[in-house]
Amino acid sequence: MIAGSPYVVQEEVQPFAAGTWNQIFGNENPIHIEIGMGKGKFIHTMAKEHPDINYVGIEKYSSVLLRAIQKMEQEELSNLKFLRMDAEDIAKVFAPGEVDKIYLNFSDPWPKDRHAKRRLPSREFLARYDVILKKGSRLEFKTDNRDLFDFAVEELEPAGWKAEVITYDLHNDAKLMEGNVMTEYEEKFSAMGNPICKYIVYR
Helix, strand or coil: CCCCCCCECCCCCHHHCCCCHHHHHCCCCCEEEEECCCCCHHHHHHHHHCCCCEEEEEECCHHHHHHHHHHHHHCCCCCEEEEECCHHHHHHHCCCCCEEEEEEECCCCCCCHHHHHHCCCCHHHHHHHHHHEEEEEEEEEEECCHHHHHHHHHHHHHHCCEEEEEECCHHHCHHHHCCCCCCHHHHHHHHCCCCCEEEEEEC
């Protein structure tokens, strides 16, 4: 179902996608991406609520991406596309400064120290995001994993990023909760009483 799906930018096209996303969407609207989108609830909701923004959801695993495709088949959105790829190659499919915002939601914590470079909020990944993100644009990260969040905050300064907002209890911050769209994990973990951490950072 993934191969040939009209909602997925196919792998043979991906190497040529950098710099052409406005052509792919057929307009000049801003481009927001979610890296590690899971089943797609967050990005599908965002795309539905903001039709004047183009969204690209990125997921590594076909079995998970399939759930997002099924959601699109039930409710098609012209401003949402999917990529099945490893996030390490992100700078190959987006041109420098082509992206207006990046979302990281409940990323894999990769708890072992030797895997730190694989964590999506690591300095290695922040360097990749810095290439594709427009100057002064924002990256938003949410997680219930306090160890991962502490790591992410510590990575900002050596990576040359600055924090606009840092909270260790998102759902008790009325201002930040305005317009907050929850992922499947966020609904699950917050219902269990787990505090949700979030930062908004820029370069």
